[in-house]
Amino acid sequence: MHTPIVHPLLLSLAVSIAVVTAFSPSDHYLIDCGTTATTVVDFDHRSFTGDGSSPVLSATKSLALKNSNPDPNLSPIYHTTRVFTKPSDYKFKIKEKGPHLVRIHFYKSDFKNIGSTCHDQFHVSANGYVLLHNFLAFKGNPRIKDFFILVDKDELAIRFIPADKTSFAFVNAIEVISAPKDLIANDYVRSDQNIRHAYETVYRVSVGGVKVTPFNDSLWRNWIPDDEFLKLDDGSLKSYKKLHFDGRINYRLGGASREVGPDNMYNSARLISSLDDSIPKQNMTWVFPVNKGFSYLVRLHFCDIASISIGMIYFNVYVNGNLVYENLDLSSLTNYMLASPFYADFVVDPEKLSDVIRVDIGPSRLSMSHAIDGILNGLEIWKMSNSMSSLDGEVCLEQLESKNQSGGQMNRLLSLTGAVCLLAIAFLVMRRKTEAKDTVGWSQVPTDVSEIDLKSSYPKSAVVNV
The missing domain is CATH 2.60.120.430 (Galactose-binding lectin)
Known part of the structure; x- marks a missing residue:
């Protein structure tokens, strides 16, 4: 029987584990x-x-x-x-x-x-x-x-x-x-490409808040407002609310640290909430243009600064139209503590990736009227280096070096190395096309990573094809 070809979106979900201590860099x-x-x-x-x-x-x-x-x-x-x-x-x-x-x-x-x-x-x-x-x-x-x-x-x-x-x-x-060693996990690799990645920050966004400058970030980062990325439909502004929180952010053992995200990012958010007895039938949507040909690490930051009691907020999370969290209950992920930050990572595979990454937050079947039906505090997107160890095109370092060499055997040697790089690209492209014909929508989960239950209160690290 012929199995339909599923064009995969590689997703990886990782729960942060960080010790809440002051960070002092060695270098x-x-x-x-x-x-x-x-x-x-x-x-x-x-x-x-x-x-x-x-x-x-x-x-x-x-x-x-x-x-x-x-x-x-x-x-x-x-x-x-x-x-x-x-x-x-x-x-x-x-x-x-x-x-x-x-x-x-x-x-x-x-x-x-x-x-x-x-x-x-x-x-x-x-x-x-x-x-x-x-x-x-x-x-x-x-x-x-x-x-x-x-x-x-x-x-x-x-x-x-x-x-x-x-x-x-x-x-x-x-x-x-x-x-910090827990800032980005080093195990975000494809099963067919056991390579160590470098990352480039493409977007770092404070959702619902103002710009966060390096002076207010323990790792001296810039966080920009989300307004230009928010996709608005008729009437959506009425239910997309900005919220600023003047209380204390409860960093905790097992949650996100200040190095993962600063107070000035977590103390603001954008909400989707009920306007009356009915639950909104729409999502909050952000769209981010990206370059094709690369994997991207998408990090979503959550901190329930809106609820007056635990267990009052349930919502769904989508990445590029794929349901990655169903009935997300933040209180169960933060030891039933309000205003305590949590983040989740998703790796988007380049195959069949369009020129945008889309994130949706919206009500779930457990959402309640007169309550918060979705929240997001921050978002980061990193480009991941490809098989050529490049963050900017299908080119390897030897090719770039060869253009600055002149004459003799060294130039010919580096040119030959560049040709090997090009052959490696062709091999990987042909291999991906061959594997795509046989895929059934799943990639092999690494042996040191357990399977995932997206409905679980405690999601585990995994690699999943959707």
Whole structure:
């Protein structure tokens, strides 16, 4: 009998387990690029060290540029720039191996000393991962590229590679900070691709709240409001309520920590609630554009700051139209404590992924009238590196390096390596097509991961094809 082909959406659900203690990173590098100043204080009262007075810079040829007329509304870290005309590295000694946050700051100004025939287009890598490929910065607001990398060596090397001989690379500031080990689980892998991922933050959203700045986040992150991503239908504003909570967020052992999400994110939310005796027949919907060809880690943050009593809120959660939580009861997940945060992770597989990720929160069959029928406090989406260890296209590091080599056997060797990378891509594509013909909608669950019951009060980590 022919089995219909099911186009899978890979979902992984993980419950946070964190100890509620103050986090002190072992590695904490804040580098202001293009200056010899020993201390540069940014708008969030953090002290950056100039790369000209730090041993981390390893450049064969670079320029230090200073803006003679800086915008007073810009942080001082954007007043200077380091420019590279050759591949160059920043090398950071790692005290404690494990997950690290890497933030790279870019602000394009006038590069008058570079030459009219040169242009800024470049690649960035870190310990074998391609972070940026053919990156172009445009004039306007500063851009911060935010990454999460598992460092298994004693050194983290961030490399800037001009795209060609007429290009240059630049950077304004770099942050390398040890991350809490429970921030992102390291077991989000496909059963047919046992690879270790790097992550790039695509969206970090405070639902129903205002912008949260690094000064109000223990990991110095930005959280933006959700308004631009909320999909509104006629009359939906009447039942989509914003809520701000002035009480205390109850972080607890076994729940989300302040490093997972700050108070200023969890103390706001967007609600869907009954307008009268009837339960709304609609969901709250958020839509996020994404690039195809990558898996994405979607994290949903919940904290019941709306209920006056436990056991009063039940709702369903959907990711790209798939029911991932049915009759979700937050009180049963937080030891029957109100205003206690909880988060859940879902990995969306790239196969047959459209160009958006859609999240829906709405009433369930257990929802009650005159009560809250859905809540969401925050949302994060990370892009996951592909089989080429790239976060920006089907390209491996050897291909990028080969374009900056000249002549002889080395160039031919690197070109051959690039060809091997392309063959690996073709092999993986053919393998996926072959597996898709035989799939029945399930992927093999890792042996160290138990099965999942989405209706359970205590969902367990799992990998599920839907």
